Amino acid sequence: MLKATALSARFTLALLMAVLVSAPACAESGGEAAVKTAFLFNFFKFIEWPETTSLRTFNLCTTENDHLGDSLVVLDNKTLFNKPMVVRRGVVGEELKKCHMVFISTSDHTGYFEEIINKLKGFPIVTVSDQPGFINHGGMIGFVQDDNRLSFEINLDTAKANAVHISAKLLKLAKNVNLAK
């Protein structure tokens, strides 16, 4: 037992030394947001809007309190098919109609996302949310977390109704595809 105590002292010393060489701090928030951001960015590659060829920018918008923290910063200066990605956060009202994709965060107020969906009905705008059951309430793409992984489900009917074309590859990767018609 005595030896074990001596050992303990040795380890503590080693650890102290490790602390001394510790690197400067980096700011970090939950990586789940980073994963969602990456998904959002990737979705753009597999979606065609009616006027895709004539687009000058790809506009990604989020609604108020999007919970994505600083993770969206990585999309600054990104381009897709030689067109810059524009991120606008906390977009409300009519401004939402200028977006190509809108990320609507989970909200305690259930009517919240339905209101936005209704507003965007008929417009070629992809709605994405992590609200459970999102695609069953008129949303287009819903994030699903099961076990330790994030996946997504797609309501193809809504996409078609809003004249948004989602590529077969993305549909294949989706966990569920809702197609009634």
Place this chain on the structure above:
Amino acid sequence: MPLSKAACLFKLCLTLTVISLTHLSLAANQEPEPAKLPDLTDLSVEALLELDVTSVTKTPTGLKDVPAAIYVLTSDDIHRSGATTIPEALRVVPGMHVARIDGNKWAVSTRGFNSQYANKLLVLMDGRILYTPMFSGVWWDQEDVMMEDIERIEVIRGPGASLWGANAVNGVINIITKKVKNTQGALISGAGGSMRKSGGLRYGVGLGNQAYLKVYGRHSEYDQTHLPGTDTQAGDDSRLSKIGFRVDKDFSGTDKLTLQGDAFSGSSGGAGQQFPTVSAKLAPVLSPPYSRWLPTDSEPSGHYLMGRWEHGYSNDSSTVLRMYWNRNERKFTAIDSSYQIDTLDFDFQHNVHLDEEHNLVWGAGARLNYNDTQNSLDLSWLPNQRQDQIYSLFAQDEITLVPARWKLTLGSKFEHNPVTQFEWQPTARLSWTPVKQHAFWASVSRSVRTPNWAEQDLNYNKQVIPPAGGGVAGPANPVTLISFVGNKAMQSEKMLAYDWGWRAQLGPRLSADVALYYYDYHNILSGTPSALDASRIVSGYLLQTYAFTNYGSADVYGGEASVDWRVTDTWKLRATYSQTEQRFRLSKLAPAGTGKLFDGGFPAHQAMLWSMHQLTPQINVDLWWRYVDGFKENPPVQAFHELDARLARRFRHGLELALVGRNLLETQHVEFGSYLFSIPTAAQREVYATLSWNF
């Protein structure tokens, strides 16, 4: 839940999780970013779907307070290690001693007591026990899996008997394979080089209705190594083929069903060894040659089928029912002996979150081990057929004493086996998280290792001493046969364990884990000679048998420290050091001549440094240095340093090629000694390439 590494460290890992990069992703964004949020946008959708979010959601301050010395090898760690076998991947776990005995045999243990027949470690794959009741250890040669199919390996150093039962004495290794949903599409993997070749194919497909199927097949070959210090081939080449499947089905979120199985067949060579020539059981021949030189080859084969049903009653209550049938055969070709073991296992477990303070898990299990051996004069088991039934019951309560600060875990397993009857294995664990960045824990546990079949039933001729002059034996000049025989009165080995640990997040880029232990063993294995049997002196021989007994005791103490340091966003260092002191004694009651068995086999010091460097998003370089102290063995094992390296390049469409170098510092070294039926050969310098193509 395993503890997760600091989230801040994860970017590097994540980039490596990537199986494929779409050609659309932006390689332009490559200037070293300031230390900030990870940019995962280079990952393809497929890769994002594969990502374990828990390793991500944990902020640096969300330190896990698991009150045990747990270490988790992620699929990225395994991938980056370049390992094509599980023991190779386990080498990087702090405190784990992994020694390559020959081309296909491994000694794997933690905190002392290592050998090919290491019997104090419980190894599970998806909940199925991999150790054989024959010697309570694992035939690692037959656990050849597609490394890409492993989700993670959780290693708990120290006892886990209160949950897992007898044999989880020094540690538990839990190998978890990937869910089918996460392995959709095709994967081709292969390795080829100076001493190994392997190839595998996996295909996963959705069956609709939340059902998924994967099938896989794999073949691997390992070349002969050299006899130590020579260029002579040892005859230890091996090969193994395996096919398997897994089906996962999800019923409306509340029920999950899994059915999986595999079948394998192989052959594992071994260097030659002297076997006494006998004319009948325990009777040597009376004229030369008294012994003959035979290879220690064996041919493993087997299969298993397992079903698992998980049912969720609510967020706070779920049950798991698991059952499997496992068959394992092994033929020792040169000496014409073989065995076949069938295991039937039922396990039930109920997790229930009683209230804010209590998290209860309890379960019950029944296991049937059936053994049928073909005996030869060289190696036999008595009886040659045997059936053991083991029943168990366990309960564990995780009690929150002060929310987010103090947690107490109390639990015990009760087991009934036909040899030593009732065994109880309790544990008490306390964890304290004074601030989010630091967690301290301590535990006291009692564990047992129940007697295995070899200890009770074995008959193995170890050695023969020819008559003086080597001629024909006679009453005046007899030949002596030395044999090991089983002991029906074997008792359980018992251990009382004291564990302490400290886990810390020392800033966003540095984390540390320290564990200390003191283990007190009683009734451990020894060998006791019976009186010299001279009853056949008239025929011209003497018989000296050694029986397995329980006269040993030991104190083993030491500790492990590991540090993970993300030096830059693209460079990570992982350093570990471990120390183990073993003190063996024999009981005063031990008859004269009693000797300790399995009392060496473990280095006092081990150290390693792993540098994981991402040169570009496509190119990774890993350098891995290790030091293993010399230790007492037969013959003694010398201390050595070695260096492994891996250079990997990712290409489009999910293709990755890598070049791996093993044991680069020396042409050969020896990692272990000789035991019954295992002859050490040299671990040699080796280079091979690996391919992984996911599409």
